[in-house]
Amino acid sequence: MGQTLILKKKQREYGEVNSYVFELSGPFTFRAGQFCHLYMPGMPIFSRWVRKISFASCPSDKYIVFTIKESPSKLWHQKLKALEPGDKIRILGSHAHGHMSFPESIKQPVICIAGGMGATPFRSLFRDEINNKSNRNISFIHVASNEYLYEEEFSNYPISRYTIRRKDIEKTLSEIVSKYPNGAYLLAGNAEFVRAIAKNLVSLNVCADDIQAHKLKKHRLKKN
Numbered sequence: 001m002g003q004t005l006i007l008k009k010k011q012r013e014y015g016e017v018n019s020y021v022f023e024l025s026g027p028f029t030f031r032a033g034q035f036c037h038l039y040m041p042g043m044p045i046f047s048r049w050v051r052k053i054s055f056a057s058c059p060s061d062k063y064i065v066f067t068i069k070e071s072p073s074k075l076w077h078q079k080l081k082a083l084e085p086g087d088k089i090r091i092l093g094s095h096a097h098g099h100m101s102f103p104e105s106i107k108q109p110v111i112c113i114a115g116g117m118g119a120t121p122f123r124s125l126f127r128d129e130i131n132n133k134s135n136r137n138i139s140f141i142h143v144a145s146n147e148y149l150y151e152e153e154f155s156n157y158p159i160s161r162y163t164i165r166r167k168d169i170e171k172t173l174s175e176i177v178s179k180y181p182n183g184a185y186l187l188a189g190n191a192e193f194v195r196a197i198a199k200n201l202v203s204l205n206v207c208a209d210d211i212q213a214h215k216l217k218k219h220r221l222k223k224n
Helices: 075-081 116-132 166-179 191-203
Strands: 002-014 017-024 035-039 050-054 064-069 088-097 110-115 138-143 160-164 184-188
Touching: 050 064, 050 116, 064 116, 110 116, 110 191, 116 138, 116 184, 116 191, 138 166, 160 166, 166 191, 184 191
Parallel strands: 110 138, 110 184, 138 160
Antiparallel strands: 002 017, 002 088, 017 064, 035 050, 035 088
């Protein structure tokens, strides 16, 4: 089950990071900020032929977009990079996954915090908000060691942006929390990054219920 994706084009973002633009062969419903499981055909038996990938596009976009940091040593990524326009892959399953979303009230400020490639689901969420013309107060903190994904594109979005290095995390979070103590905090990145940021926010007295991330175990958040 699932839907077939037909590659329209691919474009290099930087380094080994590329965006892939697909056309859906049929209807598939997802919400901004969600992810799906991509099945790569032609993989050997017992190989890892599925990857969990966040949507970089929003539901109202014409095409499905995924931005992926490729690992040249991994066969799945080799096959992805070898795709040409017209080639097909599949979404595995009949629905998308993930619960990260903006708060129901547009009056609550939203602070999105991404580590590296964690910017991907936020592109989906930002585009959805722009299309819905919500005028929501959004701040975006992007932590990276070199290039910042979507930097030029995000500079044209109606959001407050903070592009920082890891050494600046604690200072930036302290400033943001003092400005938005009751904001909604959405986190994306690798598991270690998300846990560290969530614990830091709790230590700054942000309520755990106001912190969102895929698979974040809130009961484990404790003040130091």
